Amino acid sequence: MATATRTARTVLERFPAGAPRGQWPAEAFAAEQRREGIPARVVMDLDSDSFLVVVDGGES
Template sequence: MARETLADLPAGHPRGVLPTEELAKQFRDQGVPATVVQDLPSDRFLVVAPAEEV
């Protein structure tokens, strides 16, 4: 399944994953099925959605 990256933040953020989860909630509140994943090679948290849904 293809995904589209909507936002990304560094995994080393002092608040951890919380800012990324907050962004994902904003997208979900707008009707976008956003979820948070961690990209280990780039050490970043990503807000993603299925490409066909965006």
């Protein structure tokens, strides 16, 4: 049986999944953060139907 490991994350920004361009704004924001040295990535929050730009290891 596999167990899930929870990692603390800081949410930098939220983008609605129903937006006309979908995930693109979230990916563009995350790429901008990475260019500034912040290891941001995009995850999908199914409960809120949003794309979240997060940084692992922060306070959630």
